[in-house]
Amino acid sequence: MALFPLTSNFEEDFVLQLLAVDTDHTMDQVAAAAAHHSVGRRVADRPGQVMRVRRQGSTDPFPRSMTVIESGLAPMECIEVVWEQPVLAAAGGAA
């Protein structure tokens, strides 16, 4: 359990931001932390949709329950946080 810096690239926001998370955080927690700095500040909320985390350039999000340490992300690596319809998110969560 340790502080871990990432670079957050939130869908439809305009800028990369420093994101402090914990190595034990799940991807859902990472997405929520990223949203804190974007959603409701410069990005409109999308009630009912789920936020997913993926590596920059990847089309496949990490499983929602995967932790930062399990993901293999490097410090300050750029993650993309994208919206997903609930039905797709459920499928991804089971992966």
Place this chain on the structure above:
Amino acid sequence: MATLERLEWYDIARSTNWTPTYVTEDELFPPELSGAEGLPMTAWEAYDEPYKQTFPEYVKVQREKDAGAYSVKAALERSNMYANADPGWISVMKAHYGAIARGEYSASTAEARMARFGKAPGMRNMATLGMMDEIRHGQIQLFFPHELCPKDRQFDWAHKAFDTDEWGIIAARHLFDDMFTTRDAVGVALMLTFAFETGFTNMQFLGLAADAAQVGDWTFSSLISSIQTDESRHAQIGGPLVTVLVENGRKDEAQRLVDVGIWRAWRLFSVLTGPIMDYYTPLDHRKQSFKEFMQEWIVAQFERALLDLGLERPWYWDEFMHQIDTQHHGQHLGVWFWRPTVWWNPAAGVSPEERDWLEEKYPGWNATWGTCWDVITDNLLDGKVELTYPETLPVVCNMCQLPINTTPGPAWQVRDFPLEHEGRVYHFCSEPCRWVFEIEPSRYAGHLSLIDRFLAGMIQPMDLSGGLQYMGLAPGEIGDDAHAYAWVDKVRAARERRAS
């Protein structure tokens, strides 16, 4: 006794090269300082520049310029210009003075390098005058804002800025140190005088002087005009050098340095000039959009100069054209959102009529940048001011040191351009900034960006207050909305009109 006309003696008097006998030529002009590319002295002696000014002429003209600028200042000191000026315009002056005044000394150092180590006699002569120009620019741009310090503490940043680690100054210093103070004479001539001055500042100062006249700030207008006339002379040092290099088989070396210089200069202009022209200058006084200004005065003219001298368009030309349309919108949004971290008060520039202007000049603005401003505006209308402030730092580029950003909204294009070098991962805003690093990593690898410093624990406490303290921003100096959010009232009124 009859006096010879200037042109009858100028070339002979300027030909100050000689054959050294007590030291070698390389001891007299060390290659690491001359950057002479191994060209023989005869090649350098072919260098010629169009101004051919003499020292007595220089002194006479400069005295007249100073007298003109200072007399306008003195005559208008009791005017109410400052009290009556739009706050957006006041911010233009604050941003300009802080970012530029002390940087002029870096430029003077660079001119001195050419004056001493340039192997072309004509370059040394012009650079001697250029060196004095830049000292004058530093002095005059410190003196003029000085009288405004008692009225507004942010003007103190005209002198203070370069002694701080404020993020914008880290960016400006990184560029000035790279292109002005740590290059050999050839590098300075190509990057400072050709890329930076011929390409950007000469025209930028013309535009800025015109804008100042438009808003009735005759003191600032005469100051900037006075500086611009110096720029238009000493900016000519680089062009003839390109000719010498191209004619002697050094085109690739010249192209590389020019390409680096143009890109680096552009990045700084995207944060300094773009927001000023499209957001800070009052709508009634805007003659051109930043994009129109860039296309007419910078791109078209400079592109022609490049091709005429035998160089090519930089390889990143398409990316450059794309960024002229987009990048300054993001820099502006970032500066406004992180407004406590700058020494001026950013004007939002997004009232309903200003947004109409932006949509007209940049079709699609409302569907992209406008989506971010919609959320900000709604928060201000709902009294949620705290959500219009940041709680973290933007990730900045390890080359230009500016926030990594691009188009938001449904057309979302933001991305990182990382590079691993000797075990450290660097983050860049674009391919060209990464390319600049890759062609000479040892020049840049040791520098720590603001984010690197934060992660290294150099900024304590690790929050906004620690950040402001690290950047030297004291209470009374930190930025806030230039118009005290009066533009939000215009939005409210417009929405009420639509609803009724």
